[in-house]
Amino acid sequence: MSVKVMIPRALRQYADGKDVLELAGDNVGQVLDQLGEHCPNLRPHLFSDDGELRNFVNVFVNDDNIRDRDDKATAVRAGDELSIVPAIAGG
DSSP, rough: OEEEEOOOOGGGTTTOOEEEEEEEOOOOHHHHHHHHHHTTHHHHHBBBBOOOTTTEEEEETTTTGGGTTTTGGOOOOTTOOEEEEOOOOOO
């Protein structure tokens, strides 16, 4: 099963310049683990030292924030789009 992972412009430098990756997994956690294996330089920007998703990183499956669902246990299906949206501070 393949899920499209959308990499935001701010993080593409850590993903070898790629804007989309097709990865496998049954849930968000598995897909994010695959992403970390494919793009090890991206991992510290997404996860804290204890392996939890950083507070300022939002992940959406299609249009649903995983924090409003089952977090990393949120199920994914073939053809779903997983978007990574880092919070941007400023004013």
